[in-house]
Each structure stands twice: as structure tokens, then as C-alpha cells.
Amino acid sequence: MRAPSLQPGMEFDGYRLEEKLHTGGMAALWRVTDLRNRHAGKPGMENGVPPLIMKVPLLFSTDDPTAIVAFEVEQMIMPKLKGPHVPRYFGSGDFDAQPYIVMEQIAGESLRARFDRSPLPLEEVVQAGIQVAYALHDLHRQHVIHLDIKPSNIMFRDQLAVLIDFGLSRHDKLPDLLDEEFRLPMGTGPYISPEQVLGVRNEPRSDLFALGVLMYHLATGERPFGHPTSVSGLKKRLYRDPIPPRSHRPDLPPWFQEIVLRCLEVQPSDRFDTAAQLGFLLQNPDQIPLTERAEKQSQDGLLSVMKRRLKAAGKEPVLGHSISEQLAKSPMIVVALDLTHGTEALAESLRSVTRRMLQTEPGARLACITVRKTSRIGMDESLIQQGENIHVKQLVELKHWARPLQLSAGKITYHVLEAPDTAGAIIDYAQANEVDHIIIGSRGSSAIRRYLGSVSAQVVAEANCTVTVVKTPDQKA
Structure with missing residues (x-):
């Protein structure tokens, strides 16, 4: 059945169509006015209702029901989402009348505009990668895999990445209508992951593959896998590795190539465990352990490709884990240490607790941090001159403390933070890096600490994680 032709000025369900903004492959976007002013005064709307857009599915194509099913998926998922990395949802209409979704209109341009200017400066590429990585982590924590990460589906609000268009997404707690009704790969050719090509829709690291494609293109101006339009073309990424980014652009640093090629690995287990871990390493490139990926200068030879092609032939992977399980087995753990003023007994207790936690969380990434306290007004000149030596000394102490844990280089990092407020620095670090768990020592309960408050007590009170x-x-006694 054909949907009625929508025109500016039309009204239904208390909304008036003002202007058609865009027509895509599956839906049209309209700027609308809420004639009933029903959203003012709701939580988060204290400063007024933002500009609204209405998404209306294109129902005229009876040969391809994907648009209808994808719209049903988005109607199910959007009311479940919240936070700064998704548009605010305001309501929807059913198919028995006029189907639509009303949501916040995100001001500004999508990431698509930057692709026309690629290759971009490395710093701009990395900042975009960091923002999208943390947006993805926030989405994954809400049980959703996007599965259609591409430039036009990434907007920016207040310098934060906002993900849009959840028609191809998978919610861990809701029926997967697309998986139930279709067998062909769902996604956008250049960005679709190898497992999506094979029909797997429950792997959160599929979004990391797409982000790797984005960063590759932004940095080099080239697509790592071209723009295939057939299933056979898509399947080439199961065995054909991309040209290394530094072959296109030699000035890119080895650590950037390491990150991008790891994102583009065929096996999800060879990529980063979580989007938060990817975002963390993009912010701390000096902590990235380099492998042969970093120095790779050309694609693999024909023999390696043929071996992978034979291995991939007929492959039908089935991944049994959920998004929640993947995130739970790959937490970000921080141990906050004061090796300068703390006792050896406390350092050993912290190491013991950390070791036990890592034994129960083998997929965890550990960040060892210490805070070098600085003056709020200014530092003594001699301390400034010696500051780098103090910084290096504390870094060495962290590595010495962690050595008995026997973690691989890819699972541990070290950080000396400089700040006037020790507790505040730990809390800010945890928030900025999506930390799941902080381990911190308590040096005792003297009268001064009880009166002024201890660092550990402030961290407990204000950190947004465990x-x-x-x-x-002797303290326990």
C-alpha cells in the first residue's frame, strides 16, 4: 500500500510538517513543530524543547521490505536509549495510521562533510576516533550494537559524537527482527565487518571494525576495502588484507597504523576488546605495544591470501556471547598508587588484591596510575627543573610495582598524573577513560584525615564506577 504523499503544512498527531530536510534510501526527514507543546517541562527539557525532526519510512517500495522492518527496529530501540551520544526521543506513530519517529534535531554537520576534505591532519583523525569510540562504548553499555557506523550516521553536539540511525542495529534484550526475516548481509559496503558478511549480528566489535575503516579513510583519503556492491565483493575482506595506511601516507606514525590495522582484523578476537579500550589507547599512543602491523609496508603475499581464502570458504561463525558478556569480561581496571609516601605493606596488599581481581577478569586491561601533586598557584623553580626526573622516577616505580603481576604489554599501561587535587585527578581520569573499577589504598585513619577527609573516601563518594x-x-586489626 502506498503511503500518502506528505506535504509541508500537513498536521497529524499534533505535529505540523514544516520542511523536508533529507530523503535517504529508507526514510525521509522532516522538520516539525509540536503544536501541543507536550515535551516542555520533561526531565532534561528545563531549557526548552530542542528543534524536532520527524523520520518517516519510505513505504512505496513493495519489493524490498527492509525499510519497513528497519523502521520497526528503530521504533523499538530508540525509546530505550539515553545519554549525550544519542538523539533524544520524543514519540512515534504506528503503521496503522502514519508511521514516524520524532526526535531531537542535532545541530551541525555529520562526519560525512569531513570525508570530502580527507586526508585530514592526524590530530583531527585521532580526536574523531576518540569521540566515536566512547560514543560506541556508551551505546554498547545500553545493550545496543549499531552495525551501520558510517560518516553520515555520526553527528557532533558540543564536541561529543552523537550516533544516529538505528534501523540496522541489534539490541541484546529485544527481538532481532532483521535476523529473523533476512539472510543477506546488513550494513553499508565499505564499513561492514567480516562477521556481518557471514550474518553474525551479535558482535559488538563489528562497530570497531567500522571505526577502523573510518579512521583509515580520514587519514589516507582511501577506503581500505573499496566500495563493493555484491556479497562476493564483501567476502573478499575475509581473506584480503588492506594496503597499510602508511603506504598511502608515510608521515603517519607506526602506532596509528597499529591501531587501525588491529581494528580491521578479520577475527573479532584480534581487535580491541571494547570501544573504551580503543578510545583509551588513542588518547595514550605512547602506551601502545607495537607489533609487525606497525611496520607493515604492503599487503600480504599470494600464499597467505590463498591460505586465508581456503580457511574462510564455507565458514559460518556463530558467536554465543551477548554485548553485556563481552563488556563484562573486558573491564578497564585502575589501581591508584602512592609509592612515594605509602608503605611497602600497603603496596603489597594492593598488588595482592589486583592479582586476585585479574585472575577473575582475564580479559581486563589494567592502568597503573600515581598522582604527582602540584601547587595550585605555582611550582618552585627547582621542582620545575627537576620535574621531568621526578616524573620518570615515578613511572619507573609503577613499572617495578607491576612487574610481579606478569601482564603482557598489551594489557597494562602506566600513568603519572600531575594535579593539585589527588582525588580529583583519579576521579577525572576514571571518568574520561570509562573505567569500570578503581583499586585504591587507604593509609590509615588519623584524626587529621577523619577531619579533612581522605583521598580514598572522596574517590568512593564521587567516582561513577566501583x-x-x-x-x-595491621589497619584491619
């Missing part, structure tokens, strides 16, 4: 406070055996 905090474990460790005491020495």
Missing part, C-alpha cells in the same frame, strides 16, 4: 579500598593487615 571502588575497592585496600588496607594493610
Whole structure:
């Protein structure tokens, strides 16, 4: 059945169509006015209702029901989403009348505009990668895999990435209508992951593959896998590795190539465990352990490609884990240490607790941090001159403390933070890096600490993640 032709000025369900903004492959976007002013005063709307857009599915194509099913998926998922990395949802209409979704209109341009200017400066590429990585992590924590990450589906609001268009997405707690009704790969050719080509829709690291394609293109101006339009063309990424980014652009640093090629690995287990871990390493490139990926200068030889092609032939992977399980087995853990003023007994207690936690969380990434306290007004000149040596000394102490944990280089990083407020620095670090768990020591309970408040108590009170406070055996007594 053909949907009625929508025109500016039309009204239904208390909304008036003002202007058609865009027509895509599956839906049209309209700027609308809420004639009933029904959203003012709701939580988050204290400063007024933002400009609204209405998404209306294109129902005229009876040969391809994908548009209808994808719209049903988006109607199910959008009311479940919240936070700064998704548009605010305001309502929807059913198919028995006029189907639509009303949401916040994100001001500004999509990431698509930057692709026309690629290759971009490295710093701009990295900043975009960081923002999208943390947007994806926030989405994954809400049980959703996007599965259609591409430039036009990434907007920016207040310098934060906002993900849009959830028609091809998978919610871990809702029926997957697309998987139930279709067998062909769902996604956008250049960005679709190898497992999506094979029909797998429950792998959150598929979004990391797409982000790797984005960063590759932004940095080099080239697509790593071209723009295939057939299933056979898509399947080439199961065995054909991309040209290394530095072959296109030699000035790119080895660590950037390491990150991008790791994102583009065929096997999800060879990519980063979570989007948060990817975002963390993009912010800390000096902590990235380099492998042969970093120095790669050309594609693999014919023999390697043929071996992978034979291995991929007829492959039908089935991934049994959920998004929640993947995130739960790959937490970001921080251990906050004061090796300068703390006791050896406390350092050993912290190491013991950390070791036990890592044994129960083998997929975890550990960040060892210490805070070098600085003056709020200014530092003594001699301290400034010696500051780098102090910084290096504390970094060496962190590595010495962690050596008995015997973690691989890819699972541990070290950071000396400089700040006037120790607790504040730990809390800010945890928030900026999507930390799941903080381990921190308590040096005792003197009268001064009880009166002024301890660092560990402030971290417990203000951190937005789990905090474990460790005491020495004599303190427990």
C-alpha cells in the first residue's frame, strides 16, 4: 500500500510538517513543530524543547521490505536509549495510521562533510576516533550494537559524537527482527565487518571494525576495502588484507597504523576488546605495544591470501556471547598508587588484591596510575627543573610495582598524573577513560584525615564506577 504523499503544512498527531530536510534510501526527514507543546517541562527539557525532526519510512517500495522492518527496529530501540551520544526521543506513530519517529534535531554537520576534505591532519583523525569510540562504548553499555557506523550516521553536539540511525542495529534484550526475516548481509559496503558478511549480528566489535575503516579513510583519503556492491565483493575482506595506511601516507606514525590495522582484523578476537579500550589507547599512543602491523609496508603475499581464502570458504561463525558478556569480561581496571609516601605493606596488599581481581577478569586491561601533586598557584623553580626526573622516577616505580603481576604489554599501561587535587585527578581520569573499577589504598585513619577527609573516601563518594579500598593487615586489626 502506498503511503500518502506528505506535504509541508500537513498536521497529524499534533505535529505540523514544516520542511523536508533529507530523503535517504529508507526514510525521509522532516522538520516539525509540536503544536501541543507536550515535551516542555520533561526531565532534561528545563531549557526548552530542542528543534524536532520527524523520520518517516519510505513505504512505496513493495519489493524490498527492509525499510519497513528497519523502521520497526528503530521504533523499538530508540525509546530505550539515553545519554549525550544519542538523539533524544520524543514519540512515534504506528503503521496503522502514519508511521514516524520524532526526535531531537542535532545541530551541525555529520562526519560525512569531513570525508570530502580527507586526508585530514592526524590530530583531527585521532580526536574523531576518540569521540566515536566512547560514543560506541556508551551505546554498547545500553545493550545496543549499531552495525551501520558510517560518516553520515555520526553527528557532533558540543564536541561529543552523537550516533544516529538505528534501523540496522541489534539490541541484546529485544527481538532481532532483521535476523529473523533476512539472510543477506546488513550494513553499508565499505564499513561492514567480516562477521556481518557471514550474518553474525551479535558482535559488538563489528562497530570497531567500522571505526577502523573510518579512521583509515580520514587519514589516507582511501577506503581500505573499496566500495563493493555484491556479497562476493564483501567476502573478499575475509581473506584480503588492506594496503597499510602508511603506504598511502608515510608521515603517519607506526602506532596509528597499529591501531587501525588491529581494528580491521578479520577475527573479532584480534581487535580491541571494547570501544573504551580503543578510545583509551588513542588518547595514550605512547602506551601502545607495537607489533609487525606497525611496520607493515604492503599487503600480504599470494600464499597467505590463498591460505586465508581456503580457511574462510564455507565458514559460518556463530558467536554465543551477548554485548553485556563481552563488556563484562573486558573491564578497564585502575589501581591508584602512592609509592612515594605509602608503605611497602600497603603496596603489597594492593598488588595482592589486583592479582586476585585479574585472575577473575582475564580479559581486563589494567592502568597503573600515581598522582604527582602540584601547587595550585605555582611550582618552585627547582621542582620545575627537576620535574621531568621526578616524573620518570615515578613511572619507573609503577613499572617495578607491576612487574610481579606478569601482564603482557598489551594489557597494562602506566600513568603519572600531575594535579593539585589527588582525588580529583583519579576521579577525572576514571571518568574520561570509562573505567569500570578503581583499586585504591587507604593509609590509615588519623584524626587529621577523619577531619579533612581522605583521598580514598572522596574517590568512593564521587567516582561513577566501583571502588575497592585496600588496607594493610595491621589497619584491619
